[in-house]
Amino acid sequence: MLSKIIDNKELQIIKGDITEQSDIDVIVNSANAYLRVGGGVSGAIHKKAGYELEIEAINTAKKLNKYPLKVSECIITNAYNLPNKKVIHVLGPVYNQDKPEDFYLQQSYINCLKLADEQNLSSIAFPSISTGIFGYPIKEAAYIAIKSIIQTLPTLKNIKLVRIVLFSDNNYNIYKDTLNTLINSET
């Protein structure tokens, strides 16, 4: 695990499974526009949460006139059988399709952080959005994810801990190196 304190808040990079973060208030689901059970992170989150997660996510988005979700939009639901209070469902950009991808990936992280903060939640865990089925190259995605989080942390009132959960050793090492490089270049 790599941990850095930024503006009195903690940013952690860990290797693990997003569905097993029992000390975290809200986890982020890398969703599809129709909020259906998918593969990857989305499949794991829906499997553990149970069938109610999909129903609530679709109904919530429809009520908010956000159905289907646009790229970088997010909504929040309960977490059912997951060990968290809430789930934020965000639509990340598809690489080579939703351009400019870097802008949309940045907005995806910022929108999730702001929504969690508005809901008085104090900790949030992200997967590496868009880097699986959506094809975003991992090094570029790591840089955008970490930079977006670092830049947004000072604007948050309630969030005290942001965790990025990486599923593979390779992705974990890339995120860790990226955080170290970004922190050292700022000091």
Ligand code: AR6
């Ligand atoms: N915990 C943490 N990270 C994980 C887990 C897990 N349990 N499982 C996979 N990853 P992906 P996307 C990593 O494909 O690219 C879905 O079907 C994985 O190694 O889940 O944003 C949705 O419905 C990868 O680095 O999401 C959408 O249609 C990262 O999570 C679409 O796929 C993201 O991989 C979203 O594509």
